[in-house]
Amino acid sequence: MNPRPTTRSAALSALAGFTLLVVTGCATPPPVAERMEMSPMGTVTTYHRKSSGSLGTFDGQVVWTHAPATWQGKPVISFGAPQAGVALHDPVSFGMLATLHPDGRPAMSFDPPLDYAWPLTVGQTWSSQYTVTLHASGAKVPLKRDFKVEAIEDVTVPAGTFKTWKISWKDSTGETETRWISPAQGIATVKRHVERPATHAQGAGVLDAVLLSRVLPAR
Numbered sequence: 001m002n003p004r005p006t007t008r009s010a011a012l013s014a015l016a017g018f019t020l021l022v023v024t025g026c027a028t029p030p031p032v033a034e035r036m037e038m039s040p041m042g043t044v045t046t047y048h049r050k051s052s053g054s055l056g057t058f059d060g061q062v063v064w065t066h067a068p069a070t071w072q073g074k075p076v077i078s079f080g081a082p083q084a085g086v087a088l089h090d091p092v093s094f095g096m097l098a099t100l101h102p103d104g105r106p107a108m109s110f111d112p113p114l115d116y117a118w119p120l121t122v123g124q125t126w127s128s129q130y131t132v133t134l135h136a137s138g139a140k141v142p143l144k145r146d147f148k149v150e151a152i153e154d155v156t157v158p159a160g161t162f163k164t165w166k167i168s169w170k171d172s173t174g175e176t177e178t179r180w181i182s183p184a185q186g187i188a189t190v191k192r193h194v195e196r197p198a199t200h201a202q203g204a205g206v207l208d209a210v211l212l213s214r215v216l217p218a219r
Helices: 004-026
Strands: 044-053 058-071 074-081 085-089 096-100 106-114 125-134 139-157 160-171 176-182 187-196 205-215
Touching: 044 187, 058 085, 139 176, 139 187, 139 205, 160 187
Parallel strands: none
Antiparallel strands: 044 058, 044 205, 058 074, 074 085, 085 096, 096 106, 106 125, 125 139, 139 160, 160 176, 176 187, 187 205
């Protein structure tokens, strides 16, 4: 009886098992963005914004400043620009709670806050339902958004090159947006593109913005 085939088979089997163990043990888990890191109060981010139609006719710089504020008696983060108004964010999740007009009057508030489904992974999709309060009229309007995490991309803008998560969504008004965010650096927008169709209640519109600079406060 020739033992060679058995010995060879055993060796091959052991090798296959070892290879599987090595491959499995060395497999790299997919990247995950756990949360949006918070930029320090006083951070100033400057964008070049170009928009038209129902998103406003504008072509120039918009300067946003992080500052502490309150909303409905609770502490929030104010992300405000004289040219565009103020967005109020939850200090823990950075979800958007409300927007204000440049003069400080409430414009819209959101229940629950506008946010992503953290943690994020590439290919992830989800839908979120919101109630939007229009403060000028007091009307409450339902809003649905369908999200997708498209990719992780290195994006170069005038402020530099950033490793970003590309996220797109479409809401029940027909508006679509693609946004490149850098959660690890606390940058909610590195670049964005927004489109409204002619069927939108406010009419067609387009908006593009890119990050020009980000200045952290002196320590």
